[in-house]
Amino acid sequence: MAVSGGSDSVALLYLAHGWAVANGRPLTALHVDHGLNPDSRIWHDRVRELARRLGAAFQSARWDGPWPATGLPAAARAARHARLADMARAVGARIVLTGHTADDLAEARWMRAEGTPLGQLRDWSPSPAWPEGRGLMLLRPLLGERRADLRDWLGGQGIGWIEDPANVDLRYGRSRARQALAHGAGEDAAAVPRQNRPLRTAAVTADDQGVIRAPRNADPRALAFGLVVAGGGARLPRGDRLARLTERIAAGETFTAGLAGARLIAEAEGLTVVREAGDYRRRGEPVLDLVPGVETVWDGRFTIMADEAGWQVAPLVGRAARLGREDRAIVADLSAAARPGLPVLIRDDGTGPVLARSRARVEALAACRLALGLGQVEHEADLKCRREWRTDGRAPIL
Structure with missing residues (x-):
């Protein structure tokens, strides 16, 4: 305490x-x-x-x-x-x-x-x-x-x-x-009321690549937090910008907009929120050196731990064409909107890129962060939302 x-x-x-x-x-x-x-x-x-x-x-x-x-x-x-x-x-x-x-x-x-x-x-x-x-x-x-x-x-x-x-x-x-x-x-x-009523957020979810989906009638506060989670940041978007987005959603518009480092895709059937690849051009790519055996938080969205020395982690955007055949097959099965923000490993000698989940232990943080922040975890015993990818890049570890 x-x-x-x-x-x-x-x-x-x-x-x-x-x-x-x-x-x-x-x-x-x-x-x-x-x-x-x-x-x-x-x-x-x-x-x-x-x-x-x-x-x-x-x-x-x-x-x-x-x-x-x-x-x-x-x-x-x-x-x-x-x-x-x-x-x-x-x-x-x-x-x-x-x-x-x-x-x-x-x-x-x-x-x-x-x-x-x-x-x-x-x-x-x-x-x-x-x-x-x-x-x-x-x-x-x-x-x-x-x-x-x-x-x-x-x-x-x-x-x-x-x-x-x-x-x-x-x-x-x-x-x-x-x-x-x-x-x-x-x-x-x-x-003073204690303001402990949870948001109705059961329909706001995140998958293993950090893609967040929500209904068009999602609570604006839940949507704001979803934008922060998808963008990997810590600061909620300004109220005026969020208000304009929610007004467009309520009006039934279909559109794409960037906010808080995230991209909101509003379609007739619902909302999708992913990392905004254009944010890398504005702020610079998050390229980090990995220390073998040490967990590194990358882009506020994934933890990555490599066993081998010499790797850096960077976003996939601009590097997809150089992936190997097996990694390209994995990426092809994933949401197109999420692909640019996936972590890949590169070396100074030009080796790579390879999907981080193919060579390292990767944990996507979005689902757990979203569940905790939206009040979907109500008890200490339920704090078991860790989810990693094995180094074969496929089966998740719960």
Whole structure:
């Protein structure tokens, strides 16, 4: 679980520790030192000592910037999630607990009303870090609890916590929200709805090549996330551009459009979303060196691990004519729209291209990412959506 040392995370650490002991489960405290406060090393040591007293394992990471001149809270949040994801993967965890409370829900709603583009907090959601957080879920068991009640409970137990001065620094939106709510502006935290109703997304699916298909009446939020997944990125498309697309879909138009690194193909029978090959021309091709035995995330859409040295991975676009006969036969059976974005292996000496799945272990990330992000996975026991291709390029491993 993520432990900053503040009251909410300390309370959850004690509660989670009691649950872990009772259920025979390991617990690791993950701490991110943002380096933004001169006392941050002291906070790190206090959290480490707290974990030691409880018998929990401890992992920490530091963010040393670069710190932006504007948008510091968002940058710090992104850095925190990326480091939490890296640490969770290192210890073999699939779930990270966070101490968000009903007060955080109220603060986030106040900030959205002021124009801050924050997402909805849910009890159970995928890590927002990509690709670091692939396959990793966040669980927020305290969303129904008030911060004041947790502090009363801690005080009754004689347990202290860290007060971060940034929480009262009115340069930051979160601090302004706390002050406004403390003076009666906006909604009471206990009255804020928890926004946990899942999207109706059973018909939004992805196949082994990362091709996403959806009905024309798909929820726009599900479509937006599908575009992000197909494009391999992490940022949702702007609302105005997405609104124009959904208007054209609702009007019954058939068309093709690019957005968020993805290509949307709107046909009478439904929607298809694939990687936009033209995006490679605009941004440059994602060509990466592969280290034997090391899993590499390529284009935000596949993990690839080769056994041999000397390979690079690149997109198929512009290279299809040089494939061998067997690889051409495999490609011919696949969706034409998906072919340009398939990963191939090449060497500096001109060897290749060969389909990556013919020479390496390849995992397509789209289906799992889509299922997690659209709320189609409801329980820890269901986090088994890994799907790879054997090095013969054909039969999938489940």
